[in-house]
Amino acid sequence: MCRIGAIKSKNYIHPSKALHLMRSQQKGHDNSGFAMVMQDLGGRFANYKELPILSMACTDEGVKIAEDILHEAGFSRVMQWSPEINEQAGLKIEPMPNYVFQVLHYPKSYKYAPAHEKEELLVDIRLQIREALEQTNDGYVYSFWPDVLTLKEIGDPTDIGTYFNLWQPDEDFTAKIITAQCRQNTNYDIVRYAAHPFFLEGYTALANGENTFYEKNKNFQKNLYKGYIGFESDSQCFLYTLHYIHKILKWPLQYYKHTITPLAYDDAEKREDHAILQNIRAVLGNLELNGPNTIIAVLPDGTMFNTCDAKKLRPVVIGHTADTAVISSEVTGLNEILPERDWTQDIYTNEREMVVINNNLEVERWQQ
Amino acid sequence: MATMKVNQISRDDLDWQIQYNTDRCTFCGKCVAACPFRAIEAGVEKRRKVISDHFTPEPKVQFKTVPVIKQCVGEYNFCRGCGICERVCPNEAIKPVRNEDSRFGVKYRATLADPYKRGGRANLATEKRTLDKIKVGRISQMTDPSLDASRHTFDMLAPFGRILPADEMPFDVVDGKLVMNSATPKVNWIYPIIVGDMSIGALSWRMWEAMAIAVAYLNEQVGLPVRMCSGEGGVPVRLLKSRYLKYVILQIASGHFGWNRIINAMPHMQELPGGILIKIGQGAKPGDGGLLQAKKVASHISEIRGVPKADLLSPPNHQGLYSIEESVQKMFLSLNSAFKFQVPVAIKVAASATSVSVYNNLLRDPYNIVGGFFVDGLAGGTGAANEISLDHTGHPIVSKLRDCYNAAVHQGKQGQIPLWAAGGLGANWNLAADAFKMMALGANGVFTGKLMLQIAGCVGNDHGKCNACNTGLCPVGICTQNPTLVKRLDIDKTAEQIVNYFIATDNELKKMLAPIGNSSLPVGRSDCLISVDRAVADRLNIQYSC
Numbered sequence: 001m002c003r004i005g006a007i008k009s010k011n012y013i014h015p016s017k018a019l020h021l022m023r024s025q026q027k028g029h030d031n032s033g034f035a036m037v038m039q040d041l042g043g044r045f046a047n048y049k050e051l052p053i054l055s056m057a058c059t060d061e062g063v064k065i066a067e068d069i070l071h072e073a074g075f076s077r078v079m080q081w082s083p084e085i086n087e088q089a090g091l092k093i094e095p096m097p098n099y100v101f102q103v104l105h106y107p108k109s110y111k112y113a114p115a116h117e118k119e120e121l122l123v124d125i126r127l128q129i130r131e132a133l134e135q136t137n138d139g140y141v142y143s144f145w146p147d148v149l150t151l152k153e154i155g156d157p158t159d160i161g162t163y164f165n166l167w168q169p170d171e172d173f174t175a176k177i178i179t180a181q182c183r184q185n186t187n188y189d190i191v192r193y194a195a196h197p198f199f200l201e202g203y204t205a206l207a208n209g210e211n212t213f214y215e216k217n218k219n220f221q222k223n224l225y226k227g228y229i230g231f232e233s234d235s236q237c238f239l240y241t242l243h244y245i246h247k248i249l250k251w252p253l254q255y256y257k258h259t260i261t262p263l264a265y266d267d268a269e270k271r272e273d274h275a276i277l278q279n280i281r282a283v284l285g286n287l288e289l290n291g292p293n294t295i296i297a298v299l300p301d302g303t304m305f306n307t308c309d310a311k312k313l314r315p316v317v318i319g320h321t322a323d324t325a326v327i328s329s330e331v332t333g334l335n336e337i338l339p340e341r342d343w344t345q346d347i348y349t350n351e352r353e354m355v356v357i358n359n360n361l362e363v364e365r366w367q368q
Numbered sequence: 369m370a371t372m373k374v375n376q377i378s379r380d381d382l383d384w385q386i387q388y389n390t391d392r393c394t395f396c397g398k399c400v401a402a403c404p405f406r407a408i409e410a411g412v413e414k415r416r417k418v419i420s421d422h423f424t425p426e427p428k429v430q431f432k433t434v435p436v437i438k439q440c441v442g443e444y445n446f447c448r449g450c451g452i453c454e455r456v457c458p459n460e461a462i463k464p465v466r467n468e469d470s471r472f473g474v475k476y477r478a479t480l481a482d483p484y485k486r487g488g489r490a491n492l493a494t495e496k497r498t499l500d501k502i503k504v505g506r507i508s509q510m511t512d513p514s515l516d517a518s519r520h521t522f523d524m525l526a527p528f529g530r531i532l533p534a535d536e537m538p539f540d541v542v543d544g545k546l547v548m549n550s551a552t553p554k555v556n557w558i559y560p561i562i563v564g565d566m567s568i569g570a571l572s573w574r575m576w577e578a579m580a581i582a583v584a585y586l587n588e589q590v591g592l593p594v595r596m597c598s599g600e601g602g603v604p605v606r607l608l609k610s611r612y613l614k615y616v617i618l619q620i621a622s623g624h625f626g627w628n629r630i631i632n633a634m635p636h637m638q639e640l641p642g643g644i645l646i647k648i649g650q651g652a653k654p655g656d657g658g659l660l661q662a663k664k665v666a667s668h669i670s671e672i673r674g675v676p677k678a679d680l681l682s683p684p685n686h687q688g689l690y691s692i693e694e695s696v697q698k699m700f701l702s703l704n705s706a707f708k709f710q711v712p713v714a715i716k717v718a719a720s721a722t723s724v725s726v727y728n729n730l731l732r733d734p735y736n737i738v739g740g741f742f743v744d745g746l747a748g749g750t751g752a753a754n755e756i757s758l759d760h761t762g763h764p765i766v767s768k769l770r771d772c773y774n775a776a777v778h779q780g781k782q783g784q785i786p787l788w789a790a791g792g793l794g795a796n797w798n799l800a801a802d803a804f805k806m807m808a809l810g811a812n813g814v815f816t817g818k819l820m821l822q823i824a825g826c827v828g829n830d831h832g833k834c835n836a837c838n839t840g841l842c843p844v845g846i847c848t849q850n851p852t853l854v855k856r857l858d859i860d861k862t863a864e865q866i867v868n869y870f871i872a873t874d875n876e877l878k879k880m881l882a883p884i885g886n887s888s889l890p891v892g893r894s895d896c897l898i899s900v901d902r903a904v905a906d907r908l909n910i911q912y913s914c
């Protein structure tokens with residue numbers, strides 16, 4: 001079983017919060033890894049909001065490979081930070097030699113480039129680095145995007161926290177949004193790329209469950225956009241569908257729900273917007289989701305939401321205070337890090353809703 | 369030594385030999401009256417009997433003439449093995465028996481310079497069917513529980529019509545909502561099994577009507593939106609002008625039979641037809657045109673088709689269509705515009721080594737008007753094709769359907785031109801299982817013809833039994849216009865049995881969907897299939913299991 005969690009706050013928070021959120025649910029997962037995506041960064045990254053940050057784990061050769069590609073493309077380094085490693089005997093972790101978080105300047109030629117050109121460049125470069133690293137087996141690149149950090153590792157989450165010194169709160173390493181998961185992919189091979197959360201162009205998704213439409217989803221997605229690759233985990237499909245609906249097709253967010261869990265024909269028929277719903281179902285039937293799943297996702301503007309499949313569901317609960325909202329597989333996670341919240345306001349997402357948390361920390365329930 | 373005529377057809381040359389038991393026979397004459405092929409007749413035989421009527425043996429030889437039912441032996445009145453005599457005999461005195469050592473195929477050709485059989489189905493089925501080597505091997509359990517087949521709501525509809533790519537949809541965002549800014553191609557959502565496409569003429573009007581009644585009943589009373597394709601033989605005007613027309617997919621083939629009536633009826637239509645199917649080819653006789661032999665052209669058939677009583681030939685190709693582009697432009701545009709783009713138009717081809725190229729071309733068509741690709745495999749049936757076409761031409765449907773689906777996946781266009789497959793589906797009497805497997809391999813739906821005839825009482829099979837569909841003497845009134853024979857078919861009963869079969873199939877489809885946890889059709893879910901045959905698994909790219 002998988003356990004997932006996400007924290008969105010008005011204040012900057014340290015990843016130790018995410019570790020506490022996840023460790024309280026450790027009986028429910030298999031403690032085989034830890035992965036997190038931090039967005040809207042504070043601390044030492046707070047002043048570089050507009051600049052892309054490369055997150056990778058690699059060998060020394062891997063660092064060189066990536067730097068050569070970046071250099072070639074005209075990127076220049078602004079700042080680099082690596083977590084302080086705390087090597088202790090007996091830690092269950094399979095560390096990589098280097099963990100690199102590098103802030104870069106765009107190439108000069110991109111000074112006046114429109115946003116989408118810069119975005120495409122970042123995707124292209126990341127894919128190029130990924131391919132080069134894969135060829136020589138020199139490491140992993142997780143994200144290359146402004147204001148985003150990704151860390152993934154195989155091992156016991158508690159030990160991974162110790163290894164990277166993440167249990168110790170540190171004001172210089174914070175973010176307003178942290179999504180996390182404590183398990184490596186156990187259905188298929190254990191590969192770092194298979195660990196949730198998945199990230200693409202400002203979109204993050206992590207899920208609990210099984211994507212029984214994996215083959216259908218994958219067959220359709222692999223031709224839709226160059227960034228839809230890997231598929232090491234069947235849950236990557238959820239991210240790609242979100243990205244496709246929201247970023248490429250530019251449809252409003254509620255149509256993500258209509259795509260992944262369309263209403264039954266009879267129910268859709270009764271609605272005013274039935275023509276739209278029928279059409280979406282017709283054209284994107286290959287992106288439907290059969291469950292059982294619960295999905296947490298973050299949009300580029302910081303909006304966070306949760307939704308489930310339409311018939312089997314996976315446990316999830318959302319709790320919030322005035323300045324922090326937390327989504328967690330189990331309520332123990334909420335009790336651990338938001339004990340002061342009004343628990344009567346907790347939301348257990350149903351099969352036909354999306355629970356959306358905006359940047360003012362307002363929690364909305366959208367019914368399909 | 370006695371003389372004999374070696375070159376004459378004799379009883380041991382025949383495919384079927386009549387086994388007749390004088391002791392049981394009461395000479396009611398029913399078998400002779402019922403055999404439409406005049407393959408048996410009443411006759412007499414001389415018998416020698418040795419009797420003794422004294423208390424000590426005093427054998428005497430007696431000769432007697434006894435009445436018997438005899439098998440006729442000849443090029444025209446040979447037994448087809450249909451078994452009608454056996455059915456009507458009250459005493460189990462007569463039945464046809466397959467002659468393993470038959471030489472009929474060679475004798476007949478050598479005598480009449482013609483193949484001895486037309487129509488029916490291929491009779492060389494020697495191998496186990498591919499679909500029977502495939503099982504549904506992915507069962508949802510544990511973390512992904514199965515569904516409850518009897519309580520869960522399943523959403524089993526398939527598209528008939530052109531599906532646009534998502535990024536070409538005419539959507540605008542207004543106040544945070546999508547709205548349509550122009551129309552999209554017409555798509556009808558229908559049951560994933562179409563009854564298709566057998567013409568009035570090939571079938572008796574009673575059989576055709578029974579199917580039409582069954583389809584209307586399935587729609588209006590059972591709630592299954594099943595469609596029926598007319599076949600190329602026209603449609604009765606009464607139906608054209610009725611509200612039931614919406615359940616009928618009109619077919620146009622190279623002979624264009626019946627279209628004058630359809631066009632004349634257009635101003636009077638209360639409902640649009642459920643679709644148009646342009647027939648390019650047929651799986652059972654690819655490359656061969658259609659033929660309705662004059663003996664089946666009864667007066668009502670000439671009327672519906674708008675033709676005189678003569679052999680009615682549909683050419684093997686549509687005159688004037690030289691390329692795929694042209695067929696798209698000409699036929700699709702004209703048929704689409706005839707119904708003001710409100711009726712989806714699809715195309716049916718015989719499965720062939722080249723089907724994938726055709727499908728690829730259609731997928732790339734810039735007009736977005738091809739509303740379905742119907743691929744028909746070699747195991748289907750037909751009215752009057754040449755025996756050589758039936759037995760030796762054609763392409764199995766399973767791998768071809770899979771190839772077409774994979775081609776669409778390769779282009780990233782799966783689902784845009786819905787794939788419908790047929791050709792011998794339901795041959796093991798279970799259409800649900802075959803349909804399910806074909807869908808998992810990529811079909812949006814399937815169509816079925818021969819099975820409907822078998823439900824109605826067709827006694828033929830793939831091993832040479834009956835297969836006399838071209839003769840106009842169908843012993844069960846299904847594909848004949850002979851006024852006496854057609855009465856053998858009970859319209860209401862046949863309709864009822866087709867309806868029942870569909871109800872059973874619908875339940876069985878749900879029974880297949882539940883364990884894989886699908887609430888909608890399993891299109892493209894080949895991950896849930898396994899094959900116990902390595903070659904099949906490799907070819908179809910599904911898991912091999914043993």
Ligand code: SF4
Binds near residue numbers: 406
């Ligand atoms: S089996 Fe059919 S064809 Fe043969 S004798 Fe009997 S009724 Fe006639």
Ligand code: SF4
Binds near residue numbers: 450844847
């Ligand atoms: S029973 Fe009729 S339909 Fe069936 S094979 Fe014989 S002639 Fe053809």
